[in-house]
Amino acid sequence: MVFERFMSRDRLFGRIRTGYCLVVIALLSAVSSSAAPSVAAPTLDHGFSLLYSLKFNEAQQSFSQWQQQNPGDPMGPASEGAGLLFSELDRLGILESQFFEDDKAFVDRKKLSPDSAVRGRFQAALDRAEGLAKARLAKDPKDHDALLAMVMVNGLQADYSGLIEKRNFASLGYTKQGTTWAQQLLAVDPNAYDAYLARGLSRYIIGSLFAPFRWLLHLGGVDGNKEEGLADVKLTAAHGRYFAPFARILLAIACVRDKDKGQARTILASLHDDFPENGLFVRELQRLQPGSSPGASH
Numbered sequence: 329m330v331f332e333r334f335m336s337r338d339r340l341f342g343r344i345r346t347g348y349c350l351v352v353i354a355l356l357s358a359v360s361s362s363a364a365p366s367v368a369a370p371t372l373d374h375g376f377s378l379l380y381s382l383k384f385n386e387a388q389q390s391f392s393q394w395q396q397q398n399p400g401d402p403m404g405p406a407s408e409g410a411g412l413l414f415s416e417l418d419r420l421g422i423l424e425s426q427f428f429e430d431d432k433a434f435v436d437r438k439k440l441s442p443d444s445a446v447r448g449r450f451q452a453a454l455d456r457a458e459g460l461a462k463a464r465l466a467k468d469p470k471d472h473d474a475l476l477a478m479v480m481v482n483g484l485q486a487d488y489s490g491l492i493e494k495r496n497f498a499s500l501g502y503t504k505q506g507t508t509w510a511q512q513l514l515a516v517d518p519n520a521y522d523a524y525l526a527r528g529l530s531r532y533i534i535g536s537l538f539a540p541f542r543w544l545l546h547l548g549g550v551d552g553n554k555e556e557g558l559a560d561v562k563l564t565a566a567h568g569r570y571f572a573p574f575a576r577i578l579l580a581i582a583c584v585r586d587k588d589k590g591q592a593r594t595i596l597a598s599l600h601d602d603f604p605e606n607g608l609f610v611r612e613l614q615r616l617q618p619g620s621s622p623g624a625s626h
Contacts, residue, residue, distance in 0.1 A: 384415035402460035402477035409453035475513035482506030528560025
């Protein structure tokens with residue numbers, strides 16, 4: 329068949345999931361604990377700052393406190409689910425950027441052994457988030473937090489299915505749903521800049537595939553445009569509330585994958601200036617220096 333001339337089914341989904349999982353790398357890489365507000369007044373911003381610092385237990389405590397004060401807001405359990413996923417990815421060692429630079433390495437990754445207790449807590453948190461979100465949307469279809477929570481729920485499900493369970497078809501289905509929710513949120517609030525990341529990443533990855541596969545995915549309701557996708561990610565990088573720092577990392581990774589290491593170094597240098605305590609940026613800058621060997625990163 330014509331499609332076999334380009335790549336196998338597993339490699340196709342490897343390319344798709346390679347791109348979507350870059351969100352996770354970025355989130356777990358953007359470290360900045362100095363900007364966190366006082367724990368005495370927990371906010372989602374504070375919890376995410378702890379999460380970016382890889383302080384998973386403290387982040388969950390902050391999310392839990394926030395949920396106690398905001399029991400009807402689905403963003404609380406959605407954020408809890410994010411923390412659980414990222415801690416599990418950290419435990420399983422899925423955070424090395426080079427692992428995702430090569431499609432074959434991603435497809436050939438070893439089968440992982442997820443923690444069943446964490447899996448249960450993760451699913452329970454997302455179920456609560458989805459239940460609260462849909463209840464609020466039944467009353468107000470334009471509820472901003474409910475729509476954003478649905479974007480997060482589907483994105484987190486996609487990452488768990490694809491990165492940990494290797495259920496690529498299920499992961500693609502969640503990705504499609506997440507993009508649909510992002511479109512709904514942006515229709516309500518074009519300034520919901522965090523939602524541009526979901527739409528942009530989908531557009532970028534699908535748009536990077538060979539034309540026959542873009543057509544095949546289009547039949548399934550998934551469209552892509554590489555340039556438009558990057559434009560969306562840049563909007564999040566410039567204006568996003570929770571996701572701006574790692575949207576910038578996504579741009580750097582996109583540059584690396586497109587063989588533009590000079591621009592990648594420029595972005596990473598600016599991130600290092602903003603987050604000087606994050607050693608990742610120094611290591612990645614060293615790895616991207618002219619003449620460095622591909623394996624000399626960590």
